[in-house]
Amino acid sequence: MSERIVVYGAGFMGERLVEQMKLEPAQTHLPIGFLDEDPALRGRTIHGVPVLGGLDDLNAIASEYRPDTLVIAIASIGRSRVRELEALCRELGLSLGVLPTLSDILNTASSRVEVNPVTEVDLLGRQAMVTDEAAIRQLVEGSTVLVTGAGGSIGFELTRQLSRYGPRRLVLLDRDESALQSTQLALEGHGLLDSDDIVLADIRDAPWINEVFETVRPQLVFHAAALKHLPMLERYPNEAWKTNIVGTRNIISAGQRSGVEVLVNISTDKAADPISVLGQTKLVTEFLTWQANECGDSGATQSRFMSVRFGNVLGSRGSVLTIFQRQVANGECVTVTDPEVTRYFMTIQEAVHLVLQAAVIGKGGETLVLDMGDPVQILDVARQAIARSGRDVPIQFTGLRKGEKMHEVLVGKKETNHAGPHPSIVHISRSAEDLESLRDLPDYFIEGLGLIDD
Numbered sequence: 001m002s003e004r005i006v007v008y009g010a011g012f013m014g015e016r017l018v019e020q021m022k023l024e025p026a027q028t029h030l031p032i033g034f035l036d037e038d039p040a041l042r043g044r045t046i047h048g049v050p051v052l053g054g055l056d057d058l059n060a061i062a063s064e065y066r067p068d069t070l071v072i073a074i075a076s077i078g079r080s081r082v083r084e085l086e087a088l089c090r091e092l093g094l095s096l097g098v099l100p101t102l103s104d105i106l107n108t109a110s111s112r113v114e115v116n117p118v119t120e121v122d123l124l125g126r127q128a129m130v131t132d133e134a135a136i137r138q139l140v141e142g143s144t145v146l147v148t149g150a151g152g153s154i155g156f157e158l159t160r161q162l163s164r165y166g167p168r169r170l171v172l173l174d175r176d177e178s179a180l181q182s183t184q185l186a187l188e189g190h191g192l193l194d195s196d197d198i199v200l201a202d203i204r205d206a207p208w209i210n211e212v213f214e215t216v217r218p219q220l221v222f223h224a225a226a227l228k229h230l231p232m233l234e235r236y237p238n239e240a241w242k243t244n245i246v247g248t249r250n251i252i253s254a255g256q257r258s259g260v261e262v263l264v265n266i267s268t269d270k271a272a273d274p275i276s277v278l279g280q281t282k283l284v285t286e287f288l289t290w291q292a293n294e295c296g297d298s299g300a301t302q303s304r305f306m307s308v309r310f311g312n313v314l315g316s317r318g319s320v321l322t323i324f325q326r327q328v329a330n331g332e333c334v335t336v337t338d339p340e341v342t343r344y345f346m347t348i349q350e351a352v353h354l355v356l357q358a359a360v361i362g363k364g365g366e367t368l369v370l371d372m373g374d375p376v377q378i379l380d381v382a383r384q385a386i387a388r389s390g391r392d393v394p395i396q397f398t399g400l401r402k403g404e405k406m407h408e409v410l411v412g413k414k415e416t417n418h419a420g421p422h423p424s425i426v427h428i429s430r431s432a433e434d435l436e437s438l439r440d441l442p443d444y445f446i447e448g449l450g451l452i453d454d
Contacts (some may be wrong), residue, residue, distance in 0.1 A: 001279050002030035004066060005032065005070075005071055006065070008034075008055065009072065009343070010038070010044075011036075011074070013071065013073045018031045020045050025367055032049070033050050037054045039399070041238065058088065069094060069097050071097040075099060079220060081394075082118065083123050083384075090168070096363070098115070098117075099114070108137055111406075120385060121347055122312045132358040135360045139165075139356075140167050144218045145222070146218035146221045146253060147224060148225035150183055151172075152225070154313065154352065155183070155222075157322065157352040160214040162356070170197060174201075175203070177200055181193055201218075203248070204250070206254075209251065217259070219262070220359070221263040226247075227240055233277040240281045244282060245449075248265060249286055251265075253304070255341060256292060260303060262303070262359055266307075267285060267310075268311070269372075270407045271367075274408070279403075283439065286448060287438065287451055288364040289306055289307045290305075305365070306363070306366050306368060308354075308360070308365055310344070311343060311345065311372045311410070313346060320379060327393070328389045333391055333395065333396040335395075336382050336395055336397055337400050341378045341379075342376060342377050343408055344373070345372065346370065354425065357425065361420055361421055361422055366428060368428070369425065369428060370424065370425060371423070371425065415434075439452065
């Protein structure tokens with residue numbers, strides 16, 4: 001029996017989706033109508049399917065036509081609108097489907113438009129954005145690209161997206177052999193680990209990192225390797241220093257020696273007015289990329305070393321959403337630090353795609369800040385996870401932990417920022433005067449780096 005579909009959005013994507021459904025040999029989907037907010041489309045038919053009205057008419061349409069699923073065919077739809085539609089469909093007993101995000105559509109080799117069930121990631125993280133695909137391809141195509149932390153969530157997504165732009169060589173570096181195997185398996189269909197493009201290395205090991213860079217000679221480097229779990233780093237700040245600061249310095253130094261043209265350091269919103277070890281170490285890495293440009297060669301092949309800062313990434317390993325889903329599945333209390341706490345969220349796919357855009361437009365020494373939309377209450381995330389499970393699970397408030405803020409910011413109070421060519425990216429410019437902000441950090445975080453007088 002065919003699934004009865006109403007398509008929300010009668011534009012290009014909706015039309016393409018209905019056309020594909022009509023051509024399905026098994027006819028597993030039956031498009032029965034469109035919804036669209038453009039009054040001029042009312043009463044029209046597209047591929048034989050009528051435009052029945054707007055979203056306000058969904059209740060009446062559900063009663064008359066008995067659809068099974070509402071499919072959102074608007075690639076740029078915002079997350080608040082998706083949440084409204086999910087709640088409405090739940091009331092009417094309909095399933096809600098979504099099309100891939102814009103970056104996934106642009107980065108897929110298939111000509112088909114797939115419909116996916118709506119997930120918490122769609123409800124919390126979808127962002128409307130456009131990137132310059134031609135400029136990203138021009139940067140990556142034919143280049144030797146190296147990704148550190150390639151076995152992590154962000155590193156893997158970087159390699160996935162980069163591979164679609166035709167790099168001459170894509171080198172994956174991580175200290176976790178199992179994580180590297182998982183990435184290779186996903187990208188190449190095997191995990192043999194027998195390629196010179198799979199490099200086992202710890203970024204703390206400066207001599208070995210130098211040797212890797214001298215051998216590979218990457219033109220582009222995306223530095224995603226880091227320790228990121230805030231409570232753990234509060235307990236073990238020395239480990240944060242060794243990986244996040246010393247490791248990043250090693251990557252930057254190796255990049256300078258081997259002639260890297262563009263280096264992008266992945267940072268975090270916790271580096272803005274930092275109160276945590278994670279934020280403090282990441283702020284130092286942002287200054288290290290600035291310093292690399294201040295001391296760089298002034299010749300025609302000037303390198304661009306920069307940092308990109310964003311907030312919580314949905315779907316990444318250990319993210320709050322993953323924790324909530326596991327707690328709900330186990331029937332445990334869902335733990336929230338404080339009922340008022342908020343965080344910025346973005347899907348890992350959209351965050352990484354904007355990182356690629358930032359690599360195109362960023363100037364050397366800048367920190368580029370991705371627009372994360374409006375902050376979201378963590379309590380709402382917990383409630384959403386519980387509601388979608390259909391289970392009765394209590395919420396327990398545990399209190400803010402050391403180093404945690406009630407509300408994160410993307411740009412610090414004293415940071416000089418300006419708009420750039422992309423509406424979703426803000427540029428932070430630094431100067432020698434800004435180095436004074438590092439004096440509030442623990443001494444050993446900055447000793448020996450040459451950033452300020454010891």
